[in-house]
Amino acid sequence: MSQLGREQNRAAPRCSVVVPVYRHWARIPALLYCLEAQSLPRDAFEIILVNNEPEADLPALPEGVRLVECSVPGSYVARNRGAAVSRGEVLAFTDADCRPEPEWLAAGLAAAGTPPVQLVAGAIRVEKVSAQPSRWEIYDAAMALPQRRYAREGFGATANLFVPREIFRALGGFSEHRYSGGDRDLCLRARAAGRALVYQDQAVVRHPARTTREAVIGKLRRIKGGQIGEQALLGRIKGFLRTFLPPVHAWRRALRRRDLPWRERWVVVAVQARLWPAEMAEALRLVFRGKGAERE
Structure with missing residues (x-):
């Protein structure tokens, strides 16, 4: 390869890791440690952190980590800002509180394939x-x-989602008015445009479970806001009506979890039953007040 070819290869990494950060700067050193431990060669990917918290107390970042500022609230806006300055052929999205395993990038990129590429x-x-x-x-x-x-339903959460750049640009990125559900929206738009999405079990990130009632209900409210507050009219109506059906499917999934002890299965069923009234209350609040829960 010529010197020019080597320079071009360094200028265009195979992958760009894009991470929005809001109130989780204390968790970034552990994330960066996991990224530096990737089996993929370090010059094959870049790391872009997007600060979505005004006046945040930012830690010192190691050389080679790019910092982008985004003053507009919302993780999907922040991801778009990071993607806009990225150079990789594939965008790898994860979150500040995630811990990618060493084969994460290599396995994800292998699944994305060569043209025609896929999500x-x-x-x-x-x-x-x-x-x-x-x-x-x-x-x-x-x-x-x-x-x-x-x-199986045609989308992936941005805690672990690979999107080829050409697809991301063609779709105009994430919808920026959303605090929840922007990942599902992007993936379904890609599917409607004829693009494939596959699941890769070898591309693993680990995510800490929420530990309190407030955190779990806060997440529920954000999801409900995405289902009702940020959809077209028909989608809002369907999301609202589904809320008032007993969570039978969730109960059934919990009871069928063979990887869980029976005690934990019943705990999940009981908590799901306690969350149902909160979900209905949030749906009514969204309809009559029209404003979703604040972001995490």
């Missing part, structure tokens, strides 16, 4: 972090971010 939803392992986890932590570890099921 990849990688595995998300939600893990309990407490020695004596609360019922809320048990619930979140069992039910949060079921990426394999998401992929």
Whole structure:
């Protein structure tokens, strides 16, 4: 390869890792440690952190990590800002509180393939972090971010999502008015445009489970806001009506989880029953007040 070719190769990494950061700067050193431990050669990917918190106390960042400022609230706006300055052929999205395993990038890029490239939803392992986890932590570890099921439904959560640059640009990126559901929206638009999405179980990130009632209900409210407050009229009506149906499917999924002890399965069922009234209350609040919950 000529000197010019080598320079061009260094200027255009295979992959750009884009991470929005809001109130989670203390977790960034652990994330960067995991990224530096990737099996993919370091010059094959770049790391872009997007600060979405005005007046944040930013830590010193190691050489080679790019920092982008985004004053407009919202993780999807921040991801778009990071993608706009990225140079990789594939955009790899994850979150500040995630911990990618060493084969994460290599496996995700292998699944994205060569032309025609495709979107990849990688595995998300939600893990309990407490020695004596609360019922809320048990619930979140069992039910949060079921990426394999998401992929069957045609989308992937941005905690672990690979999107080829050409597809991202053609779609105009994430919808910036959303605080929740922007990943699903982008993936379904890609599917409607004839692009494929696959699930890759070898591209793993680990995510800590939420440990409190407030954190679990806060996430529920943001999801409900995406289902009702940020959809077209028909989607809002469907999301509203579904809320008032008993969560039978969630109960059934919990009871069928052979990887969980029976005690934990019943804990999940009981917590899901307690969350149902909160979900209905949030749906009514969105209809009559029209404003979704604040972002995380």
